[in-house]
Amino acid sequence: MANESGILVLVTGADGQLNSLSTEVLGAARRIAEGLGGNVTAVAIGIGASDYGKQAIAYGADDAIAVEDPSLDEYRNETWTAAMTAVAKEVNPAVVLIGQTATGRDLAPRFAIRIGTAAAMDCVDFEVSNGTLLMTRPCFGGAAMAKYTSKTLPAVATVRPKAQEPLAQDTSRTGEVRTMTVDAVGVVSQIVNREQVQSEGMRLEDAKVIVSGGRGLGSAEAFAELETLAKTLGGAVGASRAAVDLGWIPLTSQIGLTGKVVTPDLYIAVAISGASQHLAGITGARNVVAINKDAEADIFKHSRFGVVADWKTFIPAFTEEVRKLG
């Protein structure tokens, strides 16, 4: 193809509401558009596509495409990839942005190859330089950063949650939302079973306060202390991958590169060394407080407050102090 222009953004939502990641991606798209020029077109697929398309306009899209078809209601790689490909061929964008969700991770790589390019995954920043898009993404577990350009167009990128700022919602913005139909494709995958994970308490992604434990806790029982503190603070309990791998806490609590990305106002890291894979999950945390015996621990470089102490004595004392404050 030639004459690619504009940014195509895949937006998703739930229960009729555009999700926050989509707004962030739209924000990024808008900023890229300032550098590259062209329109920002939102595309939504499946149930509620028109609603999401409409809401996308308020968050920065110039126009939107809704692909609605019963076969697309549930995400399936073969149907959604086909739909995205059709839309991309129609829109002919210079850049395609997809939010890095489980769907995004599954969809973007195959879609990109299908349209003759390759996806840059898990991007945290974008810049336009000399008319070319530079995509910045973490690598080596978050220890390093890499910048990529795409030799082929469109450039396809997935965007990490909480890495980009959304625009303020502007409901006065207008734009066309048109529906598009795509050819049916053979469905080869069957969804055989779905199992909601029983997570007690609030979702980590929603929690304003998280108390998180790492390898240094030493045992599963230690998490009980963190539970008490979390309860006192009205927050949730998370863990580094080390603690999860050791079987001390369920994997739904895992925060990090291959776990959850969280953005609490207060993140208390207890006995966590601060390996980059874990830090990758908390770059969006507003305030990090770290408790660690080792004054040189990397976690302190990313914290606002640091306490060099043995968690065993510090945490119960701290819980008590918090309780006293009322």
Next chain:
Amino acid sequence: MNIVCCVKQVPDPETPARAFKVDEAAKQVVPAPGNPPVISQFDQIAVEAALRIRDALGEGTITILSLGPDSARDAIKVGLAMGADEAVHLNDPALFDGDGYSTGLALSKAIEKIGNVDLILTGRQATDWDFGATGLAIAELLGVPSISITKRVTASGGKIQAERVLADSFETVEVPTPCVVSVSNELGEPRYPKLPQIMQAARKQVTVWSAADLGLSPDEVGKAGARLNLEALYIPQVESKVEFIQGDGPAEQAATLAHKLREAKLI
């Protein structure tokens, strides 16, 4: 049942931060002396997934496939020691430093050349570049179904079932063979190789192929064939603005911290 496990040898992700260095000019990681390269952890779990399927079926051939320089042989040996039967090593400089597309192309041609493959297992992402795209690229280039980021893979009657790890749920998807499945650490610990197996693995022959053996020209593969271009690699500078809480013992520190957090309206 023929299974191919794609494995990659990567710099050690557990390299301590103070030992992790990057050569910005060469856009490469400088190997840390105390941390030799390792098999990418999710790839080792993919081998475990393959072994579990073979254990359950009571039959199956597992082939380790790796694209990389000589050092990739260590990753291959891990797979063989765990119990894989054969190994193919794509060892040709023309193939190196590719992206998901060009690497995926080489791997998919290799898989075609191996022939009769029912299932391709990979780790969800390589723990060096963390793309998570190559496995899906293989599926796309071979034109077969894929299931990504899974914690359980089973096979029966020409179909593969895999349980995907989603944000708040697990979803079991079934696709026909041949297909590509990528696995995540939730699948479990890779088994510890038994010594007789390690000894056997050391004696196994590894097939080595170049780009030419795959029928690919140098400009299609590796860095030349990549669609993404690495412009810069650097270690982000982090200015430490941490305030250490002083105090005579944890009780005092706890009181001070609680106070400061209350002042900052965080609790």
Next chain:
Amino acid sequence: MTEFPSRPRLSPEARRLATAAVWLSLAGVIVLATVLAYTLTTADSGDATREVLFNVGHALRWVLYLLTAIVFVIIAAGPYRKAKLWKIGRQDEMRWDRIGERAKVFLFYGIGQGRMTNDLYAGVMHLFIFWGWLVLFAGTLVIMAHADFVYFLQGPIYLAYSTILDVFGVIALIGIVMALARRYLMQPPRLRLGSLWDDVALLWLMFAIVCTGFVVEGMRMGATELISGPIDAHGAAFAGDLAIAHVDRDIVANPDWAPWSPIGYAIAELFDALGVSPATMLDVHKAMWWTHLPLALAWTAWVGYGKLGHIITGSANIFMRDLRPPKGVIAGSTLPAIKDFETAESFGAGYLHDLSWKQLMDTDVCVRCGRCESNCPAWLTGKELTPMGLMQDIKLYLHEVGPSKVGTTGPVEGERLLAGDIVSVNTIWDCVTCGACETQCPVNIEHIGTLQELRRYKVLTEGDMPPTAQATLSQLEQRGHPWRGTTLTRTTWMEGLEVPEFDGTQEYLYWVGCSGALVERNVPITRAVARLLTEAGVSWGSLGEAESCTGDPARRMGNEYLAQMQIEGTLAALKEKQVQKIITNCPHCFNTLRNEYPGFGGEFEVFHHTQLLADLVQEGKLKPKHDITEQVTYHDSCYLGRHNGEYEAPRKLIEALPGVKFVEMPRSGKQSFCCGAGGGHMFIDETQGKRINHARAEEAQATGAGIIGTNCPFCVQMFDDGVGSVEPDETKRAKPMDLAELLELTVIGKPTS
């Protein structure tokens, strides 16, 4: 189970004194009796003697000889049959070289019973029974020689003989009563495997033998010495052609002789006082003699079997002690190498025949005394492992299935695995290789080697081990150290210090070890040693990044393959730099470099840092200046203490600290209680029960000391964790510190960081 003794134990010095006193007394009896016999006797003593086989018939001697011969055959059959079972095991174990050394070992531990008085009561009890019985047995031989070969028991020598035998009979009786009191009244938990026949009946048998013996003597004396005058010699027969002396002269019994057999005398007088006539006494004598004989023969035959078998097999086991390790070092410190990795299909001990014949013999030698168990940190903290149980379980299975295995190779039909079946998985993994079992065992059983063979089977052949062990072994294999998740490198500790790089020109290589470099808590200790070495003007250097694990954790966790890979790598690095003398930070590195590397061709002079530092203080090269005002206690680490016999140097170091008040822990020196980190347990989770390091931390806290001196990077971490867990009040906590840190404080002052 008790954790640490609630009542104060006797100090080792007190025990040694008591033991010495007992030995001296026993010797004193013999000496005194002889001296008295020769000085206090009257003219009449000149012909003092007694008639052998009095009242029962001299012809019996032939019957006796015959019976004795039969008994000896019966005795021999016991070990012979057992040995057939032991032969099921591997034959690649040679334990009859260096005969001279072995004889010395047997003399000290066997005859000398070197370890028995570790438990003072039981030790004295056994000394009494042993010497009582030995003297009585010797006495029987003497009288037999006198009766049939050389007539010499006459006069003072006879009187001395009588006294000695009587007194030792009493000593034996005291010992037996002590034993009975132990079984019935004191009932120590470690005797829980006592059996009706082999323990209870046996003791009563011995009791009966001594009692009937005394009654026989008393009745004889009552019918002879108490009534003076000539007694018809019942002698004669078998003269001439057999040319053996026999009693054919008239013996004029003299009452003066009687007190020289005090017990017999007392019994005779008692019966006399009760109005028993000499004629009746003769009848009682006969009856008792005919009771005493079968009892004694039964006991003698028993020597080939059961508990009494320890006389033969226990002695043999002591003789066949593992002489590979240097003197003072237990066998378990030095594990045997697996030689064939290429072709073997199985590694370690899965089945009975995978153990060596010596290891199988060990299980048979075990008399269920339980000293190993009552000193085992795993057992004492509520875990499954008991070394005694380990031995007994294997033994029972050996006797169950062994007979069908004789002459076969490989497992027999239905044979169960030792590793994981007969011996449970928990037992296999509970062991911290502290060596208390091997140190305590009076018959030199080598428990650790056997257990490690089971571990090797699980790890190498089955690939089955606790997840924490698996993670650590993978980590070690990949990165050359066991400390998963460390943020330090092998050179981080050097920051801010002048650290010479070892290049072969320096005298000492300072082997920092993995813990010393990569664990935050240990870095100050490493730095302390470095600063002290420099301060003392020692020529030293460090290998820095060129260091990799010595292989000890892999070996202790049963992965002999990985261990040997590490050993080869480290050896190559050491040889390349032409290392000759090594100072280690860590007793585990110390142990393996010193004791295990020679088996792979690596001979170095290895020192632990406390040894070298103690020498430097002694030589005045390090001058302790600042006072240590806290009370200091000291934890003997297993790998420096029991595994390598070093108890003195660290204590010299502590005593050199100015102002120090040193208090020993109740269990110290050879009886020290493990911190819980050995045998891979620094990295492997404990299975159940109380944490070993908590138990030891309690003991340390209870001394009231402000500082717990350690010499090992594992111990100090274990105490940090343990003290923190058992004492919630931070102000009351003892501070674990390495002796190097203490020395640094007193010589140099505050540490650099």
